[in-house]
Amino acid sequence: MSYTNQRIAYGNTLVELGKNNKDIIVLDADLAGSTMGKLFEAAYPDRHIEMGIAEANMLSVSAGLAQTGKIPFANSFAVFVAGRAFDQIRQTIAIGKLNVKIVGGSSGLSDFGDGATHQSVEDIAIMSSIPNMTVICPADANETVEATKAIAEYKGPVYMRLNRNEYANVSEEGKKFVIGQPTVMKEGSDVAVFATGYTVGLALKAAESLEEKLSLKVINVSTIKPLNADTIISLAENCKAVVTAEEHSIYGGLGSIVAAALAKSKKPLEIIGINDTFGRSAHKYQELLDFYGITADHIKEVSENIIKMA
Amino acid sequence: MKSNYYSDEEIKSLEKKAQLLRRDVVKCMGIGNAGHLGGSCSAAEIIACLYFHKMKHSSKNPHMVDRDRFLLSKGHVAILQYAALAECGYFPVEDLQSAKDIHSYLQGHPDVLKTPGIEAGTGSLGQGLSIGIGMAMGLKMDKIDSKVYVLLGDGELAEGQVWEAALAGKEFNLDNIVAIVDKNGLQATGKVADRFNIDHLNEKWNSFGWNVIEINGHDVRQILSALDEADVKKGCPTVIIANTVKGKGISFAENVVSFHNCTLTEEMYNSALKELAD
Numbered sequence: 001m002s003y004t005n006q007r008i009a010y011g012n013t014l015v016e017l018g019k020n021n022k023d024i025i026v027l028d029a030d031l032a033g034s035t036m037g038k039l040f041e042a043a044y045p046d047r048h049i050e051m052g053i054a055e056a057n058m059l060s061v062s063a064g065l066a067q068t069g070k071i072p073f074a075n076s077f078a079v080f081v082a083g084r085a086f087d088q089i090r091q092t093i094a095i096g097k098l099n100v101k102i103v104g105g106s107s108g109l110s111d112f113g114d115g116a117t118h119q120s121v122e123d124i125a126i127m128s129s130i131p132n133m134t135v136i137c138p139a140d141a142n143e144t145v146e147a148t149k150a151i152a153e154y155k156g157p158v159y160m161r162l163n164r165n166e167y168a169n170v171s172e173e174g175k176k177f178v179i180g181q182p183t184v185m186k187e188g189s190d191v192a193v194f195a196t197g198y199t200v201g202l203a204l205k206a207a208e209s210l211e212e213k214l215s216l217k218v219i220n221v222s223t224i225k226p227l228n229a230d231t232i233i234s235l236a237e238n239c240k241a242v243v244t245a246e247e248h249s250i251y252g253g254l255g256s257i258v259a260a261a262l263a264k265s266k267k268p269l270e271i272i273g274i275n276d277t278f279g280r281s282a283h284k285y286q287e288l289l290d291f292y293g294i295t296a297d298h299i300k301e302v303s304e305n306i307i308k309m310a
Numbered sequence: 311m312k313s314n315y316y317s318d319e320e321i322k323s324l325e326k327k328a329q330l331l332r333r334d335v336v337k338c339m340g341i342g343n344a345g346h347l348g349g350s351c352s353a354a355e356i357i358a359c360l361y362f363h364k365m366k367h368s369s370k371n372p373h374m375v376d377r378d379r380f381l382l383s384k385g386h387v388a389i390l391q392y393a394a395l396a397e398c399g400y401f402p403v404e405d406l407q408s409a410k411d412i413h414s415y416l417q418g419h420p421d422v423l424k425t426p427g428i429e430a431g432t433g434s435l436g437q438g439l440s441i442g443i444g445m446a447m448g449l450k451m452d453k454i455d456s457k458v459y460v461l462l463g464d465g466e467l468a469e470g471q472v473w474e475a476a477l478a479g480k481e482f483n484l485d486n487i488v489a490i491v492d493k494n495g496l497q498a499t500g501k502v503a504d505r506f507n508i509d510h511l512n513e514k515w516n517s518f519g520w521n522v523i524e525i526n527g528h529d530v531r532q533i534l535s536a537l538d539e540a541d542v543k544k545g546c547p548t549v550i551i552a553n554t555v556k557g558k559g560i561s562f563a564e565n566v567v568s569f570h571n572c573t574l575t576e577e578m579y580n581s582a583l584k585e586l587a588d
Contacts, residue, residue, distance in 0.1 A: 025451075049447070052481075057440045057474035064444020067379075067422075067430055068452065072444075088471075091434040092441060096422040098430075 002142070002173055006162040007105050009141035011036025013148040014073060015043045022047070024152065025065055027074045029055045034164070035075035035105045055080045059088035059102070066098040071152060077111065078104025078161055082123035093157045094130045101151050102127075102159045107137075108197065108247035109279050109288045110164035119279030120161075124196075125252025127159040128225045134179060135224040136160040139200035140169045143222055146177035154179055163198055163247075165285050170201045171220065180223045182235060188217030190310075191303045192239035194232070196221045196254045198294075199245040199272075205296035206303060216303055221254055229261035236262060240310035242269040243302050247294050249274050268309040270302050314538050316531060320363075324530045326588065327358040327397070332559050333586045334393035338406040341579045348569040350390035352494035352527070352554035353461060359533045360459055361394040369399035372426050378456050379429045379445050383438020384463035384492065385419040386571070392416050392425070400427040436469025438462060439489055443478050446487040446547075457541075458487045465497030468506050473518070479547040480519030488540045489520075489549040492527060494556035498570045511551055520549045527552025559586055 003009035018024045018040060027049045028037040041048035051058040055076055062072035074081065081089075081104045093100045104123055111118045127135045136151060136158060138144040144162065151158040170185065185200060186207050193216050195203040200220045207216035219235050221227065236242050242262060244255040255271030262269060274292050282288045289295055331354045339345035361367075365378040382391050389409055396403045401415075409416040415424040419433030429445070432438045442460040449456050466472065479487060493511070495502055502508050512522045521543045525532040533552070540548035556570070557563030560582045563572075574582065 025448075046451075051478065054471075054474040054478070056437075056471045057443070057478055060437045060440030060471070060475075061444035061447065061478065063430060064441040064446070065448045066444075067441075068445050068448025068454075070448050070451070087434055088437055088440075092431045092437060096431045098422075 003145065004141050004169060005166045006138060006141050006144040007034070007036045007164060009144040010103065010148050010162055011039035013145045014040045017149065017152050018044050018047060021071070021152065023069060023071045025049060025070045025072045027051050027058050027062055027072055029053055029058050029076045029080070031076055034077070035103065037075045055085045056088050059085040060092060062100045063088070063092040063096070063098050066100050071099055071101065073101045073103055075103045075105060077118060078107035078120035078123040079118055082120060082126045082159065086126060090130050094132045097132050097156050099155050100157050102157070103162060104159065105162045106164040107161040108163065109292065109294070110285060112282045112285045112288050115281035116278035121249045121274045121279060122252065123161060124224055124246070124248045124254065128252065128257070132157060133225065134158045136179070136222060137197045137224055138162070138222050139171050139197060139220050140167065142169045142173045143171040143177065146175060147222065150177040150179055161197065167198065167201065170204055180226050180228070182231065183220040183222070184217065184235070185220050186216065186218040188215040189238055190215040190307055191241045191243055192217045192219060192236045193243045193245060193299060193303065194219045194221050194254060194258050195245045196224060198247050202294070202296040203245055203299055206299035209296065210300055210303065214303060214307060224254060224257065227257055232258055232261035233265065236265065236267065240267065241306040242267050243272060243299065243306060245272040245299050249276060251276060268306050270306050272298060272302055314534070316534055321530050324358050324363060325355070327362045328354040329559065329586050329588065330397065331358055331390060331393045333583060334397065334403065334406055335389050336574070336579065336582045336586065338389045338393065338409050339574055340407070341576050342573050343410070344571055344573050345389055346386045346571050347560070347563055348496065348556040349384060349463060349492065349494065350387045351558045351560060351563065352556045353387060353390060353492045354558065355528050355530055355533055356461065356490055356492065356552055357390055357394050359530060359537065361398055363534065364537045365459065366456065369427070372400065376454050376456050379458045381429055381432055381438045381442050381458070381460045382420055383432050383460050384435070384466055385433025388418065388420050391420060395425070395427040435463070435466040436471040439472055439475035440478070442487050443475050443484060446484040447482060449486060450484070456486065460487065460489050462489060462491050463497070464491055464493040464495065464508060465502045465505070467491065467508070476515065476518040476520065483545050484547045485544050487547045488537070489547065491549065491551050492554055493551055494554045496556045496565070496567050496570065500567055515549045520547050522549055522551060524551040525553070527554035528558055561585060
C-alpha cells in the first residue's frame with residue numbers, strides 16, 4: 001500500500017504493526033483525528049487510549065506503560081509533545097531510556113492555518129538536546145512507513161517528526177529504514193545538500209534544475225540523532241561546499257549538527273531554515289514555505305552563490 | 311469494613327523498622343553532607359509498612375511480573391527509599407554510605423537504570439502519579455493482580471499534573487493504584503498552607519472521584535488498615551491522606567522548615583541517633 005501523506009502512512013502502519021504486536025499501545029490527547037491515531041483506535045479500541053487534553057499526563061502515563069512492557073506511541077502535534085511535555089520526556093523517559101515512542105505530527109509549518117502557536121520550529125532542537133533520545137524525521141510517506149516499523153522494533157526512547165500535508169514521495173517504497181543512516185538520494189560533486197523531511201524533495205528539485213550548471217549531491221538525513229560526525233564528513237568529502245535545508249529554526253536543527261561536524265572543514269557552509277522567528281497563519285502551506293524561503297528555488301540560489309566562495 | 315487483625319507484636323515490629331529507616335537515613339547523610347531529612351522522617355512509617363509488610367516484592371527477583379510497584383513521586387527523599395531497599399536486601403546496607411558519591415549507584419533522586427528496586431525515575435515533582443497511572447493501566451491490560459503505590463508530598467500537590475493524573479485515575483477506574491499524600495505541612499521554604507489552600511484536601515480528591523482515607527501517618531495500625539481498605543475498594547482509585555510531622559522522631563528537626571534539606575553537625579548527628587535508638 002502506497003501513501004502520499006506522512007500521518008496517514010504512520011496511522012496505517014501502526015494498524016499493521018498492531019496486528020501481530022499486541023504490546024503496541026497508542027495514546028492521543030484529543031487529536032487522534034489529526035495524528036491518525038484514530039485508525040488504530042478503530043482497529044483496536046482496547047489498545048488505544050484517549051488521554052484528553054493533558055499532554056504532560058499522557059507522556060508520564062506512557063512512561064508507566066513502558067515499564068509494564070508495553071510499547072506506547074504517544075501522539076500529538078509536535079509543538080505540544082516536544083514543548084509542553086518536555087520535562088516529562090526528559091525526566092522519566094529519557095533519563096531512564098524507557099521504550100516510549102513520541103510522535104509529533106503537524107510539525108514545522110505544515111499546520112499552516114493555525115499559526116505560530118501550533119507550528120513547531122524548535123522541536124528538533126529540543127528533542128536532539130536530550131541525551132538518550134533518538135530523533136527521526138522521515139522525508140516522505142514511503143519513508144514514514146519504514147521508519148515507523150524501525151522505531152517500533154528499536155528499544156528505547158524515540159521522537160519522530162511528521163508533516164501534516166500531502167506531497168509526492170521521493171524515497172523508495174519498501175526500503176528498510178536503518179536508524180542513524182543517512183541516504184544519498186542523488187550523487188553530485190559540487191555542493192553537498194543535507195536535507196531532512198519535506199526539504200529532501202526540494203533539494204532534489206533544486207538539483208534537477210541545476211543539472212547543466214552545477215552538480216548537487218542530495219543527502220536525506222532522516223535520522224537527526226544519532227548522527228555520526230564522521231559520516232557527515234565523509235558524505236561531504238567529494239564536494240566543494242555544503243548547504244543544509246530544514247523546515248525548522250536555523251538554531252539547533254540539522255544545520256547546527258552538520259556545521260558542528262564540519263567545524264574543522266574549510267568548506268563554505270550555509271544553513272537554510274527558519275531564521276529565528278515564529279511561524280504565522282496562511283491559507284496555504286505553499287504560501288508559508290515561500291514566505292520563509294523553504295523552497296527549491298532558495299536551495300538553488302544558495303547553492304549557486306556558495307560555490308563561488310569555494 | 312472489617313479490617314485485618316494485627317497483633318501488638320506485628321505493629322511493634324513495623325514501628326521498629328520505621329526507626330531503623332530513620333537511623334539509616336541519618337547515617338547515610340553523615341556529618342556535613344546535605345540530605346532531605348525532614349521529609350524522610352515524616353514518611354518513615356508509611357515506607358516501613360509498604361516495604362516490610364504490604365507490598366509483594368522480592369529483592370531476589372526485582373522484576374517479578376506480579377510484584378507490587380512503588381513510586382516515590384516526592385523523589386527528593388530517595389535516601390529513605392534506599393534505606394528500605396537496602397534493609398530488604400536489594401543491595402548492601404553499607405552501600406548507603408556511598409549515596410551521591412560521584413560513582414555511586416545511589417543518586418540524589420531515584421534512577422531506574424542505576425538502582426535495583428527503583429521502578430521509574432522521579433523527582434521532578436508532580437509526575438509520579440501519572441507514571442503510576444500508566445503502570446496501573448498496563449497491569450490491568452495484562453490482567454496482573456498487582457497494586458501500584460505512589461507517595462506524594464503535600465507541597466507537590468501544587469503541580470497541575472497531579473490533578474491531570476487524578477482525573478485519569480478515576481476516568482479509567484483504576485482500583486489498582488493507591489496514592490499516599492505525606493501531609494507534613496511544610497515544603498522547602500515554608501508552610502504549604504502559606505502557598506496554597508490545602509484545607510478540604512479530602513473533598514478535593516473526593517470530587518475527583520477518588521476513595522479518600524485520612525489517617526495519622528505515624529500510626530502503623532492506621533496505615534495498615536488504610537492499605538487494606540484500599541484493597542477492597544473497587545471501581546475507583548484510593549488516596550490516603552497521611553497527616554505527618556516533618557522531621558518526626560528527631561526533636562530538633564520536628565516541624566522545622568530548615569531540615570527539609572539540611573546538613574547535620576556532629577552534635578546533631580549523635581543526638582539524632584541517640585533519640586532514634588532501638
